[in-house]
Amino acid sequence: MSYFDFFLLKGYIFSTDFNPFVDCKIMESTPVTYRIIDHTADLGIIVKGPDVEHLFVHAAQAMTDLMVRRHVSDNILTRDVSVQGEDFPDLMVKWLGEILYLFEGEGLIVNSIEIKSIGPIQLRATLTLSSLEPERHQILREIKAVTYHQISVNKANDGWEARVIFDI
Amino acid sequence: MGGKGYIRYLANRDVMDFEIKKIDDWRYLIPKTGAMRVPGLIFSSSELMPNIRGDQSLLQVVNVATLPGIVKHALAMPDIHWGYGFPIGGVAAFSLEDGIISPGGVGYDINCGTRLLTTSLFASEIRPKIKELVSALFRDIPAGVGSRGNIRLSKHEESKVAVKGASWAVQKGFGTEEDLERTEDYGVMKGADPAVVSDRAFKRGHDELGTLGSGNHFLEIQSVEEIYDQKIAGVFNLFEGQLTVLIHSGSRGFGHQICDDFLKEMGTQVRGLGFSLPDRQLACAYIKSGPGKRYLAGMACAANYAWANRQIIMHWTRETFEKALEIAPGDLKMELLYDVCHNIAKLETHVLGGKKVSLCVHRKGATRSLPPGHPDVPQRYREVGQPVLIPGDMGTCSYILAGSQKAMEETFGSTCHGAGRVLSRRQAIKAAKGRAINRELEDRGIFVQSRGRNTLKEEISEAYKDVSLVVEAVHMAGLAKKVAKLRPLGVIKG
Numbered sequence: 001m002s003y004f005d006f007f008l009l010k011g012y013i014f015s016t017d018f019n020p021f022v023d024c025k026i027m028e029s030t031p032v033t034y035r036i037i038d039h040t041a042d043l044g045i046i047v048k049g050p051d052v053e054h055l056f057v058h059a060a061q062a063m064t065d066l067m068v069r070r071h072v073s074d075n076i077l078t079r080d081v082s083v084q085g086e087d088f089p090d091l092m093v094k095w096l097g098e099i100l101y102l103f104e105g106e107g108l109i110v111n112s113i114e115i116k117s118i119g120p121i122q123l124r125a126t127l128t129l130s131s132l133e134p135e136r137h138q139i140l141r142e143i144k145a146v147t148y149h150q151i152s153v154n155k156a157n158d159g160w161e162a163r164v165i166f167d168i
Numbered sequence: 169m170g171g172k173g174y175i176r177y178l179a180n181r182d183v184m185d186f187e188i189k190k191i192d193d194w195r196y197l198i199p200k201t202g203a204m205r206v207p208g209l210i211f212s213s214s215e216l217m218p219n220i221r222g223d224q225s226l227l228q229v230v231n232v233a234t235l236p237g238i239v240k241h242a243l244a245m246p247d248i249h250w251g252y253g254f255p256i257g258g259v260a261a262f263s264l265e266d267g268i269i270s271p272g273g274v275g276y277d278i279n280c281g282t283r284l285l286t287t288s289l290f291a292s293e294i295r296p297k298i299k300e301l302v303s304a305l306f307r308d309i310p311a312g313v314g315s316r317g318n319i320r321l322s323k324h325e326e327s328k329v330a331v332k333g334a335s336w337a338v339q340k341g342f343g344t345e346e347d348l349e350r351t352e353d354y355g356v357m358k359g360a361d362p363a364v365v366s367d368r369a370f371k372r373g374h375d376e377l378g379t380l381g382s383g384n385h386f387l388e389i390q391s392v393e394e395i396y397d398q399k400i401a402g403v404f405n406l407f408e409g410q411l412t413v414l415i416h417s418g419s420r421g422f423g424h425q426i427c428d429d430f431l432k433e434m435g436t437q438v439r440g441l442g443f444s445l446p447d448r449q450l451a452c453a454y455i456k457s458g459p460g461k462r463y464l465a466g467m468a469c470a471a472n473y474a475w476a477n478r479q480i481i482m483h484w485t486r487e488t489f490e491k492a493l494e495i496a497p498g499d500l501k502m503e504l505l506y507d508v509c510h511n512i513a514k515l516e517t518h519v520l521g522g523k524k525v526s527l528c529v530h531r532k533g534a535t536r537s538l539p540p541g542h543p544d545v546p547q548r549y550r551e552v553g554q555p556v557l558i559p560g561d562m563g564t565c566s567y568i569l570a571g572s573q574k575a576m577e578e579t580f581g582s583t584c585h586g587a588g589r590v591l592s593r594r595q596a597i598k599a600a601k602g603r604a605i606n607r608e609l610e611d612r613g614i615f616v617q618s619r620g621r622n623t624l625k626e627e628i629s630e631a632y633k634d635v636s637l638v639v640e641a642v643h644m645a646g647l648a649k650k651v652a653k654l655r656p657l658g659v660i661k662g
């Protein structure tokens with residue numbers, strides 16, 4: 001089984017193309033729509049998803065795309081994560097904070113995400129991760145933190161939408 | 169009173185109106201309205217105000233004015249711009265009795281700051297070697313996204329850094345005792361307690377000591393272009409044409425994680441405190457409370473990490489200069505003028521209504537500006553006031569100022585911290601499209617090396633306010649006194 005098949009079996013796979021100013025597609029039929037929003041000192045994203053599960057996956061993908069140009073790596077590991085929040089906006093900040101910590105603190109890049117369960121106060125997921133290899137992964141931007149500033153996670157007419165601002 | 173302005177914002181889906189009254193050429197007042205506990209006071213000028221009105225930073229001043237225990241004014245410096253929660257370029261002081269402390273009022277990069285080195289050389293002497301020098305610095309000082317340093321710290325050793333600050337670095341051979349005397353608070357904040365710092369913060373910080381970081385952080389070789397006050401310049405050991413070096417960095421991932429951890433904790437607890445927040449990023453705790461005290465102890469750890477970081481970067485800078493220029497330390501005389509932080513909350517004594525009171529002063533993108541005679545100003549500068557370092561963007565200039573009594577009276581001893589952004593990074597990249605920024609700078613005699621693909625584009629001069637206008641505004645408002653202007657010759661960036 002190739003790594004590619006492995007990713008597909010796991011659920012979602014992220015695009016390896018980075019272009020922050022156009023919508024991206026993932027290797028499923030579901031389009032990942034996010035766009036960069038301007039903030040004088042920082043950087044934000046507006047992410048969409050057909051349901052709340054996809055929304056959280058797409059947000060993690062968008063943030064990872066901002067930080068690093070991903071490549072399929074030989075160095076794969078999986079990890080279960082559980083994040084608690086007070087509501088969906090709080091959960092989103094903590095979820096993305098988890099992805100950020102894995103990257104900044106442990107040098108791990110998220111390749112794919114399988115959401116096990118999600119509600120306003122808890123998210124459980126299995127992440128497939130690869131180790132950051134400076135010679136293979138181009139780091140694009142340092143994100144210091146995921147902020148609560150103007151955070152929103154809302155149900156829209158055609159799905160779910162979130163707005164997140166990063167401190168960079 | 170001069171002309172009035174009126175601002176209407178859409179905030180959290182509610183339309184919010186407030187008035188801006190011009191007090192004089194350099195001060196604007198936002199009168200107390202709605203949930204504001206104190207008025208807002210903006211230091212600015214007619215040239216700078218249109219930009220400030222253009223973003224939501226004034227709304228953030230209004231939001232800060234609603235926080236419990238705030239005294240006198242919610243303040244904004246002329247370099248104010250839209251931050252998250254608190255504006256960048258904001259100052260707010262809170263009563264220790266019933267006031268709050270807010271991680272968002274300090275920022276993620278706790279004790280982000282600058283330090284300036286003077287030398288005995290004229291910049292003209294090293295100009296032929298500038299490229300070589302910049303390349304050597306770029307090689308020797310880790311910079312850029314995800315840069316890892318040459319120092320690996322165990323948790324035990326990192327805890328020592330967190331408690332001792334710059335003196336840890338000096339004890340390890342990075343610099344001298346004299347450097348500590350020329351650092352704000354001797355490079356150490358008391359009350360640091362590593363026990364309140366998460367393992368995640370330790371992990372993020374274990375290999376980042378001695379790294380510049382990315383974004384607007386830099387190391388710049390400069391020349392003193394103009395002296396405005398000969399007497400103070402003499403005390404600061406500055407002369408026209410002098411070679412100087414300015415270092416701008418902070419507490420790296422260690423500080424970011426500490427801020428993040430406490431914001432999350434306080435965000436959960438704040439709902440039980442009996443007041444509502446206009447923005448979740450303003451999460452805070454009463455200073456006297458357990459979480460408030462623990463944040464102060466954690467913030468101090470990050471502040472100390474940042475002072476050690478800048479001390480180490482400075483030491484390597486000295487070594488690189490000595491090697492590249494083949495000059496002995498005694499001849500180069502690369503001395504620290506001062507190190508000053510611009511993202512911090514401090515317990516300080518100020519005079520309010522004729523009485524001395526202890527306050528918690530938040531400076532988020534604001535620099536301390538202590539007047540002549542103040543006991544916290546190093547003895548060697550006490551006669552003229554604390555050195556204030558104001559970096560501009562990489563293509564224009566930076567300034568050295570001296571602290572003033574007026575700042576003590578009006579802004580809790582604070583002034584501006586830099587130019588302040590006007591373009592978002594995305595707008596800046598657009599503006600720089602198709603341009604070779606490094607060549608443009610080289611044509612103007614500034615040699616730049618940067619790690620990141622988009623760093624130079626994001627940091628173009630047009631992305632920032634004119635630092636000269638910002639400095640003029642604080643000088644004219646009396647918040648600090650202009651001493652010297654510095655012109656960049658070489659820059660390394662992340």
